[in-house]
Amino acid sequence: MSEYSLAIVRLPDFVHFGAGSRASITPSVLRYGRRALLVCDPFLATTAEFEVAVTTLVAAGVQIETLTDVVPELPVWSIEQAAEAARSFAPDVVVGFGGGSALDLAKLIALLLVHPGPLSAYYGENAVPGPVLPLIAVPTTAGTGSEVTPVAVVSDPERELKVGVSSPYLIPRVAIVDPELTFGAPAGVTAYSGIDAFVHAVEAFTSAQRTADFGAELPVFVGNNALSSLLALEAIRLIGGSLRRAVAEPGNIAARTEMSYGALLAGMAFGSAGTHLSHALQYPIGALSKTPHGLGTGVMLPFVMQRAVVSSAPELARIAAALGVAESGRDEAEQAQAAVDAIAALVHDIGLPSRLGEIGITHEQVGRIAELSLSVKRLAANSTLPADPETFEQILVAAISGDRDSLKPKVVPK
Ligand SMILES: NC(=O)c1ccc[n+]([C@@H]2O[C@H](COP(=O)([O-])OP(=O)(O)OC[C@H]3O[C@@H](n4cnc5c(N)ncnc54)[C@H](O)[C@@H]3O)[C@@H](O)[C@H]2O)c1
Ligand SMILES: [Fe+2]
Incomplete structure (x- = not known):
């Protein structure tokens, strides 16, 4: 296409x-x-x-x-x-x-x-x-x-x-x-709202490309498209380059300005493309753990994108370039993995928990969270990953213990 x-x-x-x-x-x-x-x-x-x-x-x-x-x-x-x-x-x-x-x-x-x-x-x-x-x-x-x-x-x-x-x-x-x-927003608000903007941009950019004939009335969220991609990629570049500084140095005017502009572009992007699994999973996680929206979407993003490192490889490779971690000589799969690693580093560096266990989510809750997330059909369908309980549970189990490696593609022996 x-x-x-x-x-x-x-x-x-x-x-x-x-x-x-x-x-x-x-x-x-x-x-x-x-x-x-x-x-x-x-x-x-x-x-x-x-x-x-x-x-x-x-x-x-x-x-x-x-x-x-x-x-x-x-x-x-x-x-x-x-x-x-x-x-x-x-x-x-x-x-x-x-x-x-x-x-x-x-x-x-x-x-x-x-x-x-x-x-x-x-x-x-x-x-x-x-x-x-x-x-x-x-x-x-x-x-x-x-x-x-x-x-x-x-x-x-x-x-x-x-x-x-x-x-x-x-x-x-x-x-x-x-x-x-x-300028007056404290570090916690800056981190949670800022990472949410980053998740909007990454999820808009990696949302599924829909090919259906939408008919007379367009759905509100139509998935990845040419204009949303343009806006999302620039938002990823801006937020990826400024969020750490905005959290660590609240008075840094350049960082604050880039964050505001990046969040605006991210909103424009997901306003048509929509978001996907970090948001679908945050809804029940937020309800169970009583944690802010951005904390939940931020914690989930590295795990969601790790699971999607193959299905969203071309987009992730472009995200690697936007985040400045693309290296020449690497193939697309390696660039995609570098993007996921850079996303995880950003989440870590702004002080978010690195695993769901830290906000009290347990293995016993996995089945119910997966079921509730799947019920948010618009978000579940907007991902390049299958909308099934196995996929959602696999992501959640890895996120509880912070084990991103378990989501990496298995290398098939030659
Ligand atoms: N409509 C959308 O497109 C959309 C998208 C994502 C999230 N949301 C919703 O937005 C809400 C989260 O919004 P948010 O992250 O902006 O936080 P918020 O509006 O809930 O505010 C969080 C805290 O930050 C404080 N605050 C805000 N600006 C401040 C400033 N300049 N200085 C000092 N303190 C400040 C507020 O007083 C509040 O205590 C959630 O309810 C979420 O569901 C909506
Ligand atoms: Fe959000």
């Missing part, structure tokens, strides 16, 4: 990146009206940057209401409650200011202010029937890419796993990515 047989990108109307770009919050709001609901992480609501944003909006004649009740993990009741509280204010536009949690909350409030609840009516892909309120997304972590993606993730006590609401209608109209807003 030609690498140009499929190319899809869906984006906000405006993407504004750069130091100081937060000055464009007010003119962006004024494009959509004069009543703005600001959805802000409670910690960030106390910062000088947020205060300036509020003062500037008010000075421009914008009526604002601020909502800072971002409940961790976004339980569905908290989203429905927040939307109800905002209804009487009747905003023209919703501004999300914060990490992925605040941005996802802003997306779902913008949805529920236009379409009737319950939120569960919109779980899954393409269930949102039409446009939501105009959204402006201002991320303060270099991580999720939610400012450009068509998805928001919530937890529902009725379900064992977090669920996604995925629809192109959830793509914000404006993304304002100002790296200066991430």
Whole structure:
């Protein structure tokens, strides 16, 4: 199949990146009206940057209401409650200011202010029937890419796993990515959100190439395609080169800037391609171990890609080049292995656990985790590996003890 047989990108109307770009919050709001609901992480609501944003909006004649009740993990009741509280204010536009949690909350409030609840009516892909309120997304972590993606993730006590609401209608109209807003993020937040962005890029780049005739309605996530690959590879290069420095030296402006740009590109890439097994496996692992999303996807990535070192060899060889570990004279399989080793080194160097056992996952839980991961069909199907319990269990067993070698291809004696 030609690498140009499929190319899809869906984006906000405006993407504004750069130091100081937060000055464009007010003119962006004024494009959509004069009543703005600001959805802000409670910690960030106390910062000088947020205060300036509020003062500037008010000075421009914008009526604002601020909502800072971002409940961790976004339980569905908290989203429905927040939307109800905002209804009487009747905003023209919703501004999300914060990490992925605040941005996802802003997306779902913008949805529920236009379409009737319950939120569960919109779980899954393409269930949102039409446009939501105009959204402006201002991320303060270099991580999720939610400012450009068509998805928001919530937890529902009725379900064992977090669920996604995925629809192109959830793509914000404006993304304002100002790296200066991430400068205050502590090392743990920088590491977890940063490695998640890296996983987005690697999984978008190594997702399956789909050949199906999609028909009239495109799925939200279509797998590896020409445009997502372009964005993903650049994101891998940028994040691979800057994440260690951003974690070790929080004041390193160059590293912070490259991380924000890399996370933005990674979001654009996985916004059409989707992610795959590190994400499918993180859902139950996160629920069982109560660990952050990025920690789980980061711990799993070296094991997932080790198992895929043959099925994704051409893509991994290109990742080796992007990470600067490709050496001339090596064949494709050796380059692919060098990429997986470099991924594992990055995860290690930023202080993530090197095995699932360290976050309390046990061998007894393997069967159940595999079963639940397989139930996230969209992610399971997006991998080049077989979507079967054996493959998932093999990856999990290796990850529990940190034994990547057990996943390496067996050399057949001549
Ligand atoms: N919609 C998407 O495309 C998408 C993609 C991946 C993950 N997610 C979701 O996003 C969430 C994770 O988002 P996240 O990693 O950005 O973290 P987060 O939004 O959950 O924030 C984590 C912590 O970091 C703090 N924080 C954020 N920015 C800060 C800053 N500049 N300075 C100091 N502290 C700061 C917050 O106060 C919070 O305590 C998860 O719920 C995950 O499911 C969504
Ligand atoms: Fe993620």
